[in-house]
Amino acid sequence: MSVVETKVPAGFVPVYTRPKSLSDKRFTYCPGCHHGIITRLVAEAIDELGIQERTVGVAPVGCAVFLYEFFRCDFAQAAHGRACAVATGIKRANPDLIVFTYQGDGDLAAIGTAETIHAANRGENITVIFVNNQIYGMTGGEMAPTTLPGMRTVTTPEGRDVRTTGYPLRISEMLAQLDGPTYITRQAVFDVRHVQMARKAILKAFRNQLEGKGFSLVEVVAACPTNLRIPPAEGNRWVKEQALKYFPLGDLKVRD
Amino acid sequence: MKVLLRGNEAMAEAAIRAGCRCYFCYPITPQGELVEYMARHLPRHGGVFLQAESEVAAINMVYGAAAAGVRTMTSSSSPGISLKMEGISYLAGARLPAVIVNVMRAGPGLGNIAPAQGDYFQATKGGGHGDYRLIVLAPSTVQEAAELVMLAFDLSDRYRVPAMILADGMLGQMMEPVELPEPIPPGRIPPKPWALTGAKDRAPNVVSSFDLDPYRFREILRALWAVYREIERNEVRWEEYATEDAELVLVAYGTMGRICRTVVRRARKEGLRVGLFRPISLWPFPYAPLRRLAERVPVLLTVELSAGQMWEDVRLAVEGRAKTPFYGELGGVVPTPEEILSEVKKHVRG
Ligand SMILES: Cc1ncc(C[n+]2csc(CCOP(=O)(O)OP(=O)(O)O)c2C)c(N)n1
Ligand code: SF4
Ligand SMILES: [Mg+2]
Numbered sequence: 181m182s183v184v185e186t187k188v189p190a191g192f193v194p195v196y197t198r199p200k201s202l203s204d205k206r207f208t209y210c211p212g213c214h215h216g217i218i219t220r221l222v223a224e225a226i227d228e229l230g231i232q233e234r235t236v237g238v239a240p241v242g243c244a245v246f247l248y249e250f251f252r253c254d255f256a257q258a259a260h261g262r263a264c265a266v267a268t269g270i271k272r273a274n275p276d277l278i279v280f281t282y283q284g285d286g287d288l289a290a291i292g293t294a295e296t297i298h299a300a301n302r303g304e305n306i307t308v309i310f311v312n313n314q315i316y317g318m319t320g321g322e323m324a325p326t327t328l329p330g331m332r333t334v335t336t337p338e339g340r341d342v343r344t345t346g347y348p349l350r351i352s353e354m355l356a357q358l359d360g361p362t363y364i365t366r367q368a369v370f371d372v373r374h375v376q377m378a379r380k381a382i383l384k385a386f387r388n389q390l391e392g393k394g395f396s397l398v399e400v401v402a403a404c405p406t407n408l409r410i411p412p413a414e415g416n417r418w419v420k421e422q423a424l425k426y427f428p429l430g431d432l433k434v435r436d
Numbered sequence: 437m438k439v440l441l442r443g444n445e446a447m448a449e450a451a452i453r454a455g456c457r458c459y460f461c462y463p464i465t466p467q468g469e470l471v472e473y474m475a476r477h478l479p480r481h482g483g484v485f486l487q488a489e490s491e492v493a494a495i496n497m498v499y500g501a502a503a504a505g506v507r508t509m510t511s512s513s514s515p516g517i518s519l520k521m522e523g524i525s526y527l528a529g530a531r532l533p534a535v536i537v538n539v540m541r542a543g544p545g546l547g548n549i550a551p552a553q554g555d556y557f558q559a560t561k562g563g564g565h566g567d568y569r570l571i572v573l574a575p576s577t578v579q580e581a582a583e584l585v586m587l588a589f590d591l592s593d594r595y596r597v598p599a600m601i602l603a604d605g606m607l608g609q610m611m612e613p614v615e616l617p618e619p620i621p622p623g624r625i626p627p628k629p630w631a632l633t634g635a636k637d638r639a640p641n642v643v644s645s646f647d648l649d650p651y652r653f654r655e656i657l658r659a660l661w662a663v664y665r666e667i668e669r670n671e672v673r674w675e676e677y678a679t680e681d682a683e684l685v686l687v688a689y690g691t692m693g694r695i696c697r698t699v700v701r702r703a704r705k706e707g708l709r710v711g712l713f714r715p716i717s718l719w720p721f722p723y724a725p726l727r728r729l730a731e732r733v734p735v736l737l738t739v740e741l742s743a744g745q746m747w748e749d750v751r752l753a754v755e756g757r758a759k760t761p762f763y764g765e766l767g768g769v770v771p772t773p774e775e776i777l778s779e780v781k782k783h784v785r786g
Contacts (some may be wrong), residue, residue: 203640232635233634233635233636233637234634234636235634236504236632236634238500239644245646248640248642248644251640252635252640253634253635253640254632254633254634254635254640254641254642255632255640255641255642255643255644256499256500256503256530256632256642256643256644257530257642257643257644257645257646258496258499258526259496259499259522259523259526262492262493262496262499262523265488265492265493265494265496265497265499265500266496266497266499266500266503267500268486268493268497268500269458269460269496269497269498269499269500269501269502269503269504269508270500270501270503270504270632271500272458272484272486272497272500272501273457273458273484273500273501273504273505273506273508274504274505274506274633276634277504277632277633277634294489294490294492294493295489295492295493295496297489298488298489298493
């Protein structure tokens with residue numbers, strides 16, 4: 181894998197540098213993919229809290245499967261959907277560690293629904309980053325439970341028909357109904373303001389764990405331009421104009 | 437000092453004495469007493485007891501705890517073990533030590549809760565996907581169950597290969613006096629420099645079973661299979677009973693091995709030269725000792741609580757050197773010593 185080299189020309193001062201908790205591996209995400217922004221935000225939060233040396237990540241199966249190569253942290257690669265159970269095992273075995281999962285919508289809201297709901301309901305003291313791009317990115321753009329009505333995917337070539345395939349699953353709203361979780365929020369990264377808000381939410385989700393407050397989940401409504409078959413730059417507009425209709429932003433549960 | 441315990445309880449206590457500090461479960465008969473025992477006793481030893489939402493979740497919690505470097509166990513019975521197979525394959529691929537107890541019941545499907553041995557293939561030939569093996573140990577008494585649980589933790593740590601205890605409903609439920617093994621001093625558990633403990637003053641550790649590059653992955657699996665070959669050389673375990681002059685040797689494991697021991701005693705009383713060969717490690721299977729036996733014993737009668745699963749390994753070991761008839765029962769029916777003896781008499785003359 182190639183190494184990213186940042187050459188600073190003479191007389192320039194770098195203000196936007198690579199987070200310390202990221203390795204020098206180049207991300208494997210496509211151009212315009214929101215995973216890249218979200219992965220970076222997680223690294224920034226780890227840096228800001230100074231917890232890199234005690235953080236253990238759990239990588240999903242999905243486009244973020246190589247997360248363990250991107251971070252300078254200990255990492256476990258979990259089976260598809262099982263990240264919250266794996267994180268539970270790590271955290272229970274060693275509560276001094278800061279444990280986070282990073283999962284896609286197929287991973288967290290389809291095959292891993294049970295593991296997610298029960299980890300949340302137990303109030304596991306872990307941090308969950310949930311990247312909802314309304315599609316199965318890695319396997320080539322199949323319908324996810326979060327796919328929007330009418331949205332074309334390779335398994336809904338005529339558009340998602342809610343009569344036969346159901347509606348976009350709002351799992352964050354479901355989790356917010358439970359007594360177990362501490363913090364459930366939905367964010368996005370389609371413009372600078374929202375990136376800053378998402379950054380704060382991710383920071384809070386990690387800080388909650390540091391303070392022993394229990395289960396925190398940050399859903400980030402994201403774009404997969406590759407499988408939407410739109411130019412990379414169009415992803416932001418897709419989220420803002422289409423996805424947010426079904427996935428409104430904001431805190432769904434905050435227990436302080 | 438001996439204490440009276442059920443097989444399930446003895447395995448639980450042995451796990452605690454082996455230093456198991458994270459146990460994840462989902463209830464199922466006939467291993468309920470193991471779960472209950474852990475719920476009562478493990479927290480008192482500073483351990484984590486967690487009832488998961490499913491066997492799938494439980495085995496993945498085991499994956500997490502094992503990755504964190506802690507001795508960890510899960511237990512279940514046949515249908516639950518099927519659900520654990522995905523996680524077991526991941527444990528094997530990621531080289532994580534863990535102990536899985538299967539107190540077998542009759543299948544396929546929901547089957548029933550009577551003792552059976554129909555999960556032999558699943559335990560010894562893979563079960564989950566991919567090129568892997570588990571260390572599989574089959575106790576035939578409550579005492580041996582306790583000892584093999586301790587051994588399973590040690591072997592699993594030493595080789596970084598998950599280990600399974602293959603018991604059955606009869607052994608799980610049965611009460612016997614047990615001399616419990618001494619607790620392992622924490623210092624005897626080998627250090628785990630690969631564990632996920634936080635990347636402080638060292639490069640990050642990664643626990644993974646994933647490599648997209650076939651050539652690299654081939655090397656990983658070759659290294660894994662070199663470990664398996666080492667296990668095959670070092671860890672074959674079996675018991676022979678009255679085989680010296682035998683004309684027929686019963687080959688049976690677990691509960692069936694125990695019943696066949698009674699059969700041997702009765703046969704001997706009637707003047708029949710019958711012995712017993714009891715595999716203790718089902719993987720690695722005792723092929724070589726069984727082959728040696730087949731050089732001098734004309735009949736090796738395999739007896740199982742299944743339609744004949746270990747029987748395939750017996751025939752692989754014997755390779756035509758002796759006759760290899762089979763006698764088995766299905767559906768949770770356990771044959772009596774008399775029934776087995778009359779089967780024996782079809783093959784030996786008094
Ligand atoms: C048990 C299992 N089933 C299916 C797959 C194939 N698979 C790999 S990634 C994936 C979906 C990923 O989608 P998502 O979680 O939304 O992540 P994204 O790639 O969109 O970030 C699937 C179905 C698998 N690896 N394991
Ligand atoms: S396929 Fe989609 S989700 Fe995956 S990296 Fe490319 S843009 Fe991102
Ligand atoms: Mg997705």
